Amino acid sequence: MAQKNQVFDNVLDLVGNTPLIKLNTITAPFKGEFYAKVEAFNPGHSSKDRVALYIIEQAEKQGILKPGDTIIETTSGNTGFSIAMVSIIKGYECILAVSSKSSPDKIDMLKTMGAKVYVCPAHVSADDPRSYYEVAKRLHEETKGSVYINQYFNQLNIDAHYNSTGPEIWEQTEGEITHLVACSGTGGTISGTAKYLKEQNPNVKVIGVDAFGSVIKKYHETREFDEKEIYPYRIEGLGKNLIPTATDFDVIDSFVKVTDEESAHTAREIARTEGLFVGYTSGAAMQAIKQLEEAGEFDKNSKVVVLFPDHGSRYMSKIYSDKWMTDQGFFDSKNKEAAETIQYIK
Ligand code: PMP
Numbered sequence: 190m191a192q193k194n195q196v197f198d199n200v201l202d203l204v205g206n207t208p209l210i211k212l213n214t215i216t217a218p219f220k221g222e223f224y225a226k227v228e229a230f231n232p233g234h235s236s237k238d239r240v241a242l243y244i245i246e247q248a249e250k251q252g253i254l255k256p257g258d259t260i261i262e263t264t265s266g267n268t269g270f271s272i273a274m275v276s277i278i279k280g281y282e283c284i285l286a287v288s289s290k291s292s293p294d295k296i297d298m299l300k301t302m303g304a305k306v307y308v309c310p311a312h313v314s315a316d317d318p319r320s321y322y323e324v325a326k327r328l329h330e331e332t333k334g335s336v337y338i339n340q341y342f343n344q345l346n347i348d349a350h351y352n353s354t355g356p357e358i359w360e361q362t363e364g365e366i367t368h369l370v371a372c373s374g375t376g377g378t379i380s381g382t383a384k385y386l387k388e389q390n391p392n393v394k395v396i397g398v399d400a401f402g403s404v405i406k407k408y409h410e411t412r413e414f415d416e417k418e419i420y421p422y423r424i425e426g427l428g429k430n431l432i433p434t435a436t437d438f439d440v441i442d443s444f445v446k447v448t449d450e451e452s453a454h455t456a457r458e459i460a461r462t463e464g465l466f467v468g469y470t471s472g473a474a475m476q477a478i479k480q481l482e483e484a485g486e487f488d489k490n491s492k493v494v495v496l497f498p499d500h501g502s503r504y505m506s507k508i509y510s511d512k513w514m515t516d517q518g519f520f521d522s523k524n525k526e527a528a529e530t531i532q533y534i535k
Contacts (some may be wrong), residue, residue: 199278204238205233205353209361209468212464215475221367221491226358228447229467229500233271236354236378236498237264241271243349244338245279256280259335263287263321265394266295267426267499268340273302277462279320284328284335286321292506312421315431326374341433346377346427347384350521354378355385366393368487370478371496372427372470373397375446378496383440396486397444398470398477402429405436406444423507423517426498427470427472445477450519452476453508460501471497 197203207230216264218224228236248254259282262272276283284306287296299306307328309321319321322341329337341372342344358366369381369386383395399406402422406517407415419430424447456472458463474495487493508514514520 190323201242201275204233204242204456204486204515206357209211209233209358209466210242210463211256212463212495215458216478219478219487220489221487221493223478224362225463225465225467225471225472225495225497226354226361227465227467227497229497231271233267233274234235234362234500235267235271235468236496237267237271237351237436238274239353240340240346240349240377241275241338242350244340244343244345245272245371246280247345247348248336249279254281254336255334257334258282259284259332259515260338261332261335262324266291266299266503268338269299269304269306270295270302272338273299273433274303277303282336284325284332286325286328288321288425290423292425292441292504294506295503298503318375322485339376340377341429341431341435343435343465345435346375346435350378350381351385352381355382358382359389362492362494363515364389365492366390366494368394368396368493369496370396370398370474370493372474372480372498373399373427373436374426374470375433375439376405378498379442380426380435380437382496387440395441396477396481397441398427398474399444399446400424400428400473401446401448403446404432406446408432409438409441411437411442415470424452424469424473427473447476447480450517453514453517453519455479456501456504456508459497465497466501467497468499468501469504470499470520472508473499 209224212223231238263286270488272284285304286307288311309324313320315322329335373379379397386393400422402420404418408419452473455476
């Protein structure tokens, strides 16, 4: 952990301690103050650096991981990138089973970071042998000296955020945070952060962001797993077709659902208004804030922290591609932005 004059022993020393950045324009008409915890400032450009480093170091402490061992995981991309980065520095092999919904850029990045990648069909049930969960489990069984991170069902995923993201936000807001708004995928980020914040002040309101097509919000409200809630959607890393044990539903007050289309436009709006180039789920989280503001959730004393999980560069072939947006039907009469801002000089 040598850190003098911004000189570090290796890239892993830069994990965590991300900045909290005030939102000045996009939230200007809203009541209260709004701050983004911008996780793209992690060296692997997402909040998953915290989880990968924490879980791998816990396994080392328990003597489960030895040099040369293999780390296996299912991932929509970000966790894979972080595990690959940690594996390089610490000398492990890295095998990743990813969803076919992941952007090609993400898959190329994982390859570049030395990981062996298996791309599995997105729209099969979690217990289908082709699902990325089942493929990872099989590879774990077949690979001697392997560790399966299993982020959806690993309590250490929650602990990683309880020990870092939570305390950072509490300190950065000097204990004045009133609301936390965060996307829920594995649920590790929101659960660990919320648990820490609520221990400091039980009145902090914690609002999760879920996708239409995911079972999480309904499960939170009814404790019923409703298969009828499941259908394909485009946002990566948010919502689920199963109930992860890395989600502590008791520390989350409510969930808001957001659409693919509005989240994509809101991500673009964050870039245009705040100069922050962030990922699709950051757009989803900001979209949830818009809906909460409209529902009267905030007042002038609100100090809201929204988590922006990753960087926009991972979505160049998706929400930041005008072609992709057009193909999805996202440029309609309401949103005519398209490619009009580019001028070609002939
Ligand atoms: N946003 C993105 C881009 C992600 O990859 C993830 C992780 N699946 C999340 C949000 C949600 O974070 P968590 O898994 O901690 O709930």
